[in-house]
Amino acid sequence: MTNHILTSIIFLPLLIAMVLGVARASIKVIKVAAILSSLTILLLVIAVILAFDPNQGMQFTQNLAWIKNAGITYNIGLDALSLIILILIAILMPLIYIYMLKDNRKGYWYNMLLLQTGVTGALLSLDLILFYLFWETMLLPIFVMIGKYGNGLRQYNSMKILLMTVLGSMSMLFSILYMGYIYFEATGTWSFALSDLSSIDLSAKASIWLMAGFLLAFAIKIPLVGFHTWMAPAYGSAPTPAVIIMSAIMAKLGVYGIWRFGYGLFGANLHYYAPTIIILALIGLLYYAIRAITENNLRKMFAYSSGSHLSLIALGIFLTNIYAWGGSLYFIATHAIASAGMFMMIGLTYYRFKTVNISELGGIAQKAPLFTFFFAFFALSIAGLPGTGGFVAELLIIIGAFKENFIIGVFTATTMLSAMIYIFWMLQRVLFGEVTNENSEYSDLSLREIGMLLPLVLLLLITGIMPSLFIPYFEPQLLGALQ
Numbered sequence: 001m002t003n004h005i006l007t008s009i010i011f012l013p014l015l016i017a018m019v020l021g022v023a024r025a026s027i028k029v030i031k032v033a034a035i036l037s038s039l040t041i042l043l044l045v046i047a048v049i050l051a052f053d054p055n056q057g058m059q060f061t062q063n064l065a066w067i068k069n070a071g072i073t074y075n076i077g078l079d080a081l082s083l084i085i086l087i088l089i090a091i092l093m094p095l096i097y098i099y100m101l102k103d104n105r106k107g108y109w110y111n112m113l114l115l116q117t118g119v120t121g122a123l124l125s126l127d128l129i130l131f132y133l134f135w136e137t138m139l140l141p142i143f144v145m146i147g148k149y150g151n152g153l154r155q156y157n158s159m160k161i162l163l164m165t166v167l168g169s170m171s172m173l174f175s176i177l178y179m180g181y182i183y184f185e186a187t188g189t190w191s192f193a194l195s196d197l198s199s200i201d202l203s204a205k206a207s208i209w210l211m212a213g214f215l216l217a218f219a220i221k222i223p224l225v226g227f228h229t230w231m232a233p234a235y236g237s238a239p240t241p242a243v244i245i246m247s248a249i250m251a252k253l254g255v256y257g258i259w260r261f262g263y264g265l266f267g268a269n270l271h272y273y274a275p276t277i278i279i280l281a282l283i284g285l286l287y288y289a290i291r292a293i294t295e296n297n298l299r300k301m302f303a304y305s306s307g308s309h310l311s312l313i314a315l316g317i318f319l320t321n322i323y324a325w326g327g328s329l330y331f332i333a334t335h336a337i338a339s340a341g342m343f344m345m346i347g348l349t350y351y352r353f354k355t356v357n358i359s360e361l362g363g364i365a366q367k368a369p370l371f372t373f374f375f376a377f378f379a380l381s382i383a384g385l386p387g388t389g390g391f392v393a394e395l396l397i398i399i400g401a402f403k404e405n406f407i408i409g410v411f412t413a414t415t416m417l418s419a420m421i422y423i424f425w426m427l428q429r430v431l432f433g434e435v436t437n438e439n440s441e442y443s444d445l446s447l448r449e450i451g452m453l454l455p456l457v458l459l460l461l462i463t464g465i466m467p468s469l470f471i472p473y474f475e476p477q478l479l480g481a482l483q
Contacts, residue, residue, distance in 0.1 A: 010121045017113040038094040045090035071190030075127040080474035098452040111141035128176045128192045150237040157233040164230045168217035175213030207269040221254030225284035235303035240347030247306045248336035274318045284311030289418035298356040316397040324400025325478045334389030341378035341456040363435030367442035383419035389463025
């Protein structure tokens, strides 16, 4: 079973979607099947965690010939880095489906199932052509969900994210194909396996150009400042489940891509782009924070907030010391949990008040104390509330930044301060003060809503209070990479 467990995790949602589509199942059956498939995947991931050995490298590998003449294989596997994001996907998907329970659009559910297969497949792929196919697969459902089920300028915004993402994907595909060609010239056989392509002896000039193809794709997905123009419009137009996936999972895959393929393929040559990425990340920390302070729309505000914190994660990846790397990995997990909870709360805000504009909200704390608690908790968790996982992760990155360079450390430390400014300013207006709309539905959270939010709260507290439970899972891999 262990040889096929990752394949089951990847393709179960797609199989469910195909069977239900052919059978023309009712929406009730689709909902039940989607939730059961996500819970099954969660159990499979728990089995992976229990069998995972932090001191080993790639595990649960499966390598099957696919297109032999072209050297394309079905090659998948998992290490500590990919395990972290796999756990996130397994935890978040059941909660997202619970959030979606009142939505009766079949296409909405089918796209979420396809999206789960896309992000999981991209995460676990060790063949670059296979990675590229899954990378493109996860774009299609997002394009449809924004264009068909979104709001505002949804079609324009869906086309914008499509065109920008395809631009990055094409540049990455060119680099992948050229590396396969170089391998063929050197060995006489084609291969796109990460293990094979990483053995190519590339010149510094070739590495610089080939790296650019990958980094462009990942910079757009994160997004780093300068590659971010799709972000706020897409977050503003997308349905809440799609926003959660984009912020909590897809953006993290952009960071994962730099780690897996940047260091995995180009190693020491990655330092050529390190100053550029570090500068973009530092600019992003401040620029996104300023935009968040001035933003009136909650979704767009937390889109910019996510951009600021993802810039912090990207910064940590290029500061090659154990504190920065460990903090970045930990922040991938904790920020995903906090942002998922926050965007769920924003969705529930729109459901009750038919607006997410800060200027049109107010006085919620007077009538909905449970709603207020969860809203404030997730918002403060994003800002690095002590006792939550985000605080531990940010602190590690800041320590790593000071260890690398004092000036970089000072700029990095402003992240917590700027986040506190726009978070407290927002909370004061949204939750407190006078009631701005007496006709709004100020109902408190239901049991279903508490049930989907409470696990995220507990995870943020556990990761914040007991980080020693989690860090040993990925610390050996980081120490090995630094040696």
